[in-house]
Every structure is written in C-alpha cells, then in structure tokens.
Amino acid sequence: MKSIGARLAICYMIASTVTFALLFMAGRYFIEQHAIHALDLLNRSEFEQLKSGVGSVADTSSTDVLRQRLRALTDDPELFQVEVDAPGGEVVFRSQGLDGHRIPADPRGAVFNAVVEGLGEMRAGAFSLGPYKVIIATSKSQVRVVMEGYERTFYELLLVMVVVSSVIGYAFGRIALRPVRTIQDTANRIRSDNLSERIPVSAAKDEISDLARLLNQMFDRLEISFDQIRRFTAEASHELKTPLTLVRLQAEKLVLDGQLSPAQEQSVQVQIKELAHLNRIIEDLLLLSRADARAMTLDLKLQDPEPFLHSVSEDAHVLAEHRRLRFFFTHHGRGQVAMEPKWLRQVLLNLLSNALSASPPGGRVTLRSTLLDGLWQVSIEDEGPGVPAEQREHIFERFVRIPSPGEDKGTGLGLAICRSLVELHGGRIYAEPTPGSGLRVVFELPAATASDGPADAPHGTTLREADAT
Template identity: 35%
Template sequence: MKRWPLRWKLALYAAALAVAATLAGAATTWMIILSIDAEIKQVNRIGWDILFAMLGAIPTVLIVIAIGGRWVARQALAPVEAITQAASRITVQNLNQRLPVPATADEIAELVTVLNTTLDRLQRSFEQSVRFSAEASHHLKTPISVLRAGIEEILTDPETPAKQQSRADALLHQIHQLTSIAENLLLLARADAGRLDLHRERFDLSEVLRGISEDASVMAEGEGLEVETKLPPELPVVADRRAVSLIVQNLLENAIKYNQPEGCICIYARAIDGETDVTVRNTGEPISSERALHIFERFYRGRSHARIAGQGLGLSIAWELAKAHGGRLELVRSDSEWTEFRFSLPRVRVEAAQPEAILA
C-alpha cells in the first residue's frame, strides 16, 4: 500500500488538532453560557447560534490549517529532500561529492556534518584499497615475468633432465595463473577507479564470436563437449573489441569448466529492441538460487568444486566490462536443463562511428 508523504501527514495532524481545539472551545463556551443566570430560552438560542457559527467556520479553518500545514511541512522538509537528492547522486565514480549542510544550526545540520565526515573516511579507505590493488598488481608483473623467463629457459634447455622439466612445466603453469590474477586485479582496480580504457570501434561481432567459438570447440573437444553456434551473417557493433572478446571468453570458460560429461554449449547472438544480445548457455549442475545472488561478486564461486581451477574473478570482470559499455550481464536461468548467461550491448549508429578511447 502506498504511504502518504510526510508533509501530508503533518498537515492532517495539524488539521485534526485544529478540529479538536475548535470542538473543545465550543464545549467550553456552551458550559459558560449555561452557567449564567438568564432565561432558559435565551440561553438556548444564544448557544445554538454560537454552535452553528462554529460549525460553519470549521471547514474554513480546516482548509486554512491544511494549506498552512502543508506549506510549513514543505519548508521544514526542504533540506531533507535536498540531502536525499544529493545522497542519491553519490556513487563509486564521484565519492568526492558531499551532502549540502543546511544554513540552520539544528539537528539536521549536525546529522549532515556527521554523514559527510563518514563519507570522507569511506572515500579515503576506498582510494587506499584501489591504489593498493593497482600498485600490487603492477609491481607483481616484473618478478612474475622474470620467473616465467627463467623457467621457460629451463624448459628449452636440452640438457635439462626430464624430471626437472616436468617440475618446471608445472611451475610455469602456476606462473601463468599468477600472471592472470595480477592482470585481473589490475583491471578491476581500474574499473573501481573509473579508469577503464575502452577503445570503441566498429567491428563485426559475428566474426569475433565465430573465432572465439572455434577456440572453445578445441577446448571442449578434449572434455567430450559439443559447441553449437547460431550467429547472424553480420552483426555490426561499436564497442571495445578486446573487452567484448574477454567477456565472451570468460563465459565460455565457465561453460566448459562447469559442464557435464558429453554435455553441450550453445552460443547465440542477435540484435533486438535496440540492443545486441549474446547468449551463452551450457548443460551441467545448476547454480542454486542462494549462490546466484552473489555470482558476480569478486572471488565468489557459484559452484564449489575444489577440482576446478579458478579464482572467482571471471564473471566479476565480465560484469564490470559490460557495465563500462553501458550494457549488462545477467544470469537468465540455471536449472536442470541449462545455465544461461546473457550479455547485452546497447546498439549505436555504426555508420558514423570512429575509433576512440574512452575512460569508462
């Protein structure tokens, strides 16, 4: 049921008080008149005249009180409305904004001052967290690169014994995972800071999806999975080609990892209602409704399989990249038949589009 605005509640309360005061005044007047020593008929006539006059004045009093009460309530709540609008505009991208402090030195002004102080602390903590993630990821790249080069040299050395080559190969696999984690953390740090570099350009999404599907088919073949595609001959879009490819690759990697033996993966794409939709669905164990609520959170894994490698960053990165494009990524369904994700891009005019770099 729709709640009444606070200003109307205050106006009604004021009107009710006015009616109560009017009736109380009428009763008091009536008792005073009865107490005087006068003729009964004259007393009755005077009393009824006063009562009728008061009853006739009640509607006018109510209207005046309601209008006046609403005006007073609006003036009293104006600072609260300004604070509400300002608070709704504060996001991750503009944490430097603050709530307007009313000129009146009252409780509301004191509360806003406390909230602004809290926002200052939150901004500092958030900036420190983003800076730490970015710097840590950046500084990890150099030692990881040195390690990778050293191990690759060991693997290519013909004098290296087979046993050591096997160990070096396992170490190289772990280093590749470390490299992926560092790059993913750096990308997420840039997303948090609103500094994702999107190089928008016109390209054929169907062509990109066909190339990604071929790579996925090679990976799926080793797992006994079938990859099915349904793509239009051409699907022009304006977006960051690398970012869009990364979104679809992450979806397909999950579709392969969390599939069932002899399962299936489907990749569909279409243009509909001013959007370009890419759908990736796979057979396999469904994601529970409780886990689905957190599926796009960082380091969260929708299905807890210790044997399946991963850091829980793929979907969160895909979600951030989709949001940076003004699109969305959503879990459409997950049941005993299919787990289906849909990536949507807003369609723009591709005829006049030129390559450009945009900070998202």
C-alpha cells in the same frame, strides 16, 4: 509506519484537527453564554415594562386588580411566561402559556434555568415587585437551535479540516524531507567506482546540512582509503610481474637445457604451471584495479557486432569440441554498438570458460545475441548445475568462487573482470537461472538499432553446431 513523511503528515493532521476542535468547543461555550445572557437581559427588560405598567397597584390594590393589569400587560404569551407569587408562596398570576403549570424557582439565584412542564427548558429571572415575587421565563429553544446549527457546521468543517490538514501535512512532509531525499539519492549513487561524488550542502546551518557535511567527510576518508588500496594493488601487481617472468624464463630454460632428471623436470614443470597461474592472477588484478581507477580508456567504435560474434563463436566452437560439448550460436536484429572488440572478446571468453567448466559431459552451451529496441543483449547459457539464487549476485565479486568437485581451479576473478569491462562499455551484467538447471549470464549494452523490422521476419543468423565447423 516506515515513512517519516507519512508520520509527519499524520501528526500535523492530528495537531491541527485537535486545535480546531478545541477552538470550536471554546467558541461554542462563549456563544451559548452570550445567548443566555441576552435572554436574561430580555427577561429583565420585560420585568421593567411590567413594573412600570403595574405602577403602584402592586402595593395598594387587591390581587384581582393586579391580576387584571398583568393580564392586560402580558400580551405576548409566546415569548415570555410570567408567574407572580404572593409572599406566602401561593400563585397570584400566571401567563396563559404556562397552562396551569408553575415555573420551578431556583432559590440559589436571581437568574436560573428551569424546566416547565409542556414548555421544556427555559431561562428565567426572579424579581421583586412590592411584596410579590415575579418570575419571568423565556424559552431556550432558539438558543438550542442556534447551538445545534453551530455543531452541525462544526462536524462538517471538522471533516474538511481532516482532509485539508492531511494534504497540507503531506506536502509539508515532502518539503521538509527534500534535503534528506537528496542525501539518500546521492549516497545511493556513491559506490566504489564513483567515490568522488558528494552530497550537495545547503547554505543554511541546520541539522541536515551538518549531517550532509559529516557524510561528505566520511566519503572523503573512504575515497582516500580506496585510492590507497587501488594504488597498492596496481603497484604490487606491476612490481611482481617482472620478477615472475624472470623466474618462469629461468625454469623454462632449465627444462630446455635437458640436463634434469625426470623427477626434477616434473617438479620444474609444476613450477612453470603454477607460475603461469600466478601470472594470470596478477594480470587480472592489474586489469581490475586499472578499470576501477578509470585508468583504462576504451577505444569505443560504433560497429555491427555480428562479424565479431561470428569470430568469437568459431573459437568457442573449437573450445567446446575440445571438451566434447556442443555449442550453439544465434543472432537476431540489426544495429550498431559502441564497443572495443578486444575487451568484449575477453568478456565472452570468460563467460564461455565458466559455462564449459560447468557443463556436464555432452552438454550444450548457447550464445544468444539480440539487437532490439536500443539494446544489445548477449547471453551464454549452459546445462550445468547453475548457481543458488542467494549467490547469483555475489559471483560477480572478486575472489568469490563456489567450489565444486572436478572443476578447474579458478581464481574467482573472471566475472569481476566481466562486470568491470561491461560497465566500462556503459552496460550491465547479471545472472539468471535457465528453464533447466543451468545458468544464463547476460550482458546488455546500449545500441543504435535499425528501426526493427516486423517481428515475424527478423534479420539474423542461426548457427547450429554443424554450421560453425
């Protein structure tokens, strides 16, 4: 069973039900003993009455006289059964209720249980009256009735006990595990971009607060390490930028001077290209580390994203045409989004560059935008090979690339930058497969949408390939 809460509830239920059952069984034993003892006292008091009623007849008179006396005295044949045996063992008298049967005596004790034919189980006592042995027995049926009622009540209460103890156990488990859930929730929230949050530690000095303290110390160490890495990346990138620019300028100057042999010039051109690539990686790393450290403050302005999308789609159309691909753009809905166009443009161009690289010759790339129900959803879809399901989440991590033949040499930072920028806008980004084989990368930002019009008459623009030119 996965949940500790459920396990606690079951343990509590079993423990309390077993305790309840044991107490009930002990209670049953004591009540039965008490009732049997009461029957013994009743038998004895009946004997005392017989004894005083018989008087000296038992010693002096004939058995007939004794029998007559006893018959007159045992006027309650329902309650007590009496048998009087002579010293030789023969029966001198027996109540009518015995119907000719004997009460089987137990030689081991003065009080005993006996089963009398036709009357069932009885509680009997053996007493001496002069030379005679008197056995007085009372039916145990009343005791049995009481005990059966007791057992019925027990089973009913046991059922109630199981239900009540399960509920109490569940509530108890929830209360006991509340601090653990708090730890779980906080630890879940703490990520690389949120390392300053800590688990609340209760004043009580118990195992849970010790664990919370221990985890907080671990988060302290993690935060310090992350900070060091970020600072190192930011500083190293910054320090590398200036010398790199100088090297590139020098190389460009060499080419411009025109004094190089063709072979030398080609080699310098390769250097310039690689330097540009290196420069881009450094720019990307710098941007990522600033975004991670929240050192970037966005100048978010509430605006209608439609004009911005039109401008991006025009550039996208040119880029697609350059690669002999087809580009489509659709926009639906009305509203405003808090955004900084400069960064969202970079997000869209990164996504577009991936989609164009992945597209087969003549393939189509679609930019779709919808403003609906407080959400601005933008997607870029292509007809390329797509990304396997198990890799779809990883492509947003740094330096993760899925190499494919003939594809442009990338650094694997584009989508990581997209994710950082979208998250800085308070949104999220994810990838999903298209109905065909391609990939659809979607980002969603919170929006102030106009009370959306009827679904059959949406406001929107559909730019077909020809419209964008």
